[in-house]
Amino acid sequence: MSALSPYDLSYPELEELLTGWGEPPYRARQLWTWLWRRLATSYQGMTDLPKGLRARLAAELLFDPPRPGALQLDAEEGTEKVLLHLADGEAIEAVLLREGDRRTVCVSTQVGCPVGCAFCATGNMGFRRDLSPGEIAAQVLHFARRLRGSGERVSHVVVMGMGEPFLNYAATLKAIRNLNHPRGFGLGARRFTLSTVGVVPGILRLAREGLQLNLAISLHAPEDALREELVPLARSWPIREVLAAADAYVAATGRRVTYEYVLLAGVNDSPAQARGLARLLSGRLAHVNLIPFNPAPGLPFQRPAWPRVEAFRRELLRRGVDATVRRSRGVRIRAGCGQLRTRHPGR
Numbered sequence: 001m002s003a004l005s006p007y008d009l010s011y012p013e014l015e016e017l018l019t020g021w022g023e024p025p026y027r028a029r030q031l032w033t034w035l036w037r038r039l040a041t042s043y044q045g046m047t048d049l050p051k052g053l054r055a056r057l058a059a060e061l062l063f064d065p066p067r068p069g070a071l072q073l074d075a076e077e078g079t080e081k082v083l084l085h086l087a088d089g090e091a092i093e094a095v096l097l098r099e100g101d102r103r104t105v106c107v108s109t110q111v112g113c114p115v116g117c118a119f120c121a122t123g124n125m126g127f128r129r130d131l132s133p134g135e136i137a138a139q140v141l142h143f144a145r146r147l148r149g150s151g152e153r154v155s156h157v158v159v160m161g162m163g164e165p166f167l168n169y170a171a172t173l174k175a176i177r178n179l180n181h182p183r184g185f186g187l188g189a190r191r192f193t194l195s196t197v198g199v200v201p202g203i204l205r206l207a208r209e210g211l212q213l214n215l216a217i218s219l220h221a222p223e224d225a226l227r228e229e230l231v232p233l234a235r236s237w238p239i240r241e242v243l244a245a246a247d248a249y250v251a252a253t254g255r256r257v258t259y260e261y262v263l264l265a266g267v268n269d270s271p272a273q274a275r276g277l278a279r280l281l282s283g284r285l286a287h288v289n290l291i292p293f294n295p296a297p298g299l300p301f302q303r304p305a306w307p308r309v310e311a312f313r314r315e316l317l318r319r320g321v322d323a324t325v326r327r328s329r330g331v332r333i334r335a336g337c338g339q340l341r342t343r344h345p346g347r
């Protein structure tokens with residue numbers, strides 16, 4: 001883990017630190033504004049802070065935003081994927097998706113991932129370490145700085161990159177709270193979507209946070225045996241426990257839960273499996289996101305033909321389950337989970 005950065009601290013922590021140094025509380029407000037609203041890139045540029053304070057900050061809190069490396073663009077789709085190099089030599093990937101007025105950043109929460117989904121390049125890469133709150137937020141700030149040049153802003157954040165956010169719960173929530181803070185970046189809670197493979201304790205904990213975040217749960221199969229093959233971590237939490245936790249989340253927040261379902265040809269895309277999924281979800285405040293698999297070298301799965309995808313969706317709709325097909329954006333730039341990182345090992 002790298003040294004503490006100012007982006008690792010919450011507002012109260014920053015205020016406590018600065019007042020502990022003998023600074024008046026308004027210095028924390030100034031610093032917070034520089035960090036999160038004015039998107040500063042160094043302490044040197046924070047010209048309304050005394051030189052002595054800037055020097056002490058530089059000595060005690062490492063200001064070292066990740067350095068952008070390999071960049072992949074798809075001008076037609078408006079998708080940008082960047083490899084960000086961290087202070088300790090590791091690398092993570094972050095993606096900017098443009099859709100209408102939306103500017104969505106997809107962030108990673110871990111370097112690699114311990115879940116090991118059979119269809120995921122990151123899962124096959126293994127787990128290296130958790131990201132700090134500052135490293136998670138830095139991915140959003142990277143694109144916020146880029147967009148600022150054209151007068152645009154990040155409008156949404158999806159926590160769907162490398163890693164399982166609920167296995168790095170505290171850092172993920174701290175990054176979200178910091179990005180949500182009204183005096184700083186100020187992105188509304190409903191603009192965030194957290195995606196989990198169904199880590200039940202994490203879902204229940206999130207339900208108690210008092211935050212109106214969107215929750216997405218990756219199901220990928222309507223029965224436990226297949227789900228455990230595709231998502232090895234699912235062995236810890238059978239589908240009925242995951243759905244019970246999702247129900248608790250809906251009861252606490254009133255937010256509809258999204259269920260992600262990667263469609264793999266001949267594996268989980270049959271009409272019978274669609275009916276099984278509908279049986280699980282009908283009557284629940286739920287939406288299904290069907291994601292035709294994004295083919296990748298070394299992964300033994302294929303994308304279903306389009307009629308098969310449509311037939312799956314129709315089975316769900318016929319049974320009263322709301323479902324859409326998410327276009328696998330970034331196919332041409334290989335923006336599937338973990339694919340950029342695997343091609344450019346960080347060290």
Ligand code: SF4
Pocket residue numbers: 113114115116117120121122123124161162163164197337
């Ligand atoms: S799909 Fe997500 S949870 Fe599964 S291995 Fe990849 S990064 Fe981890």
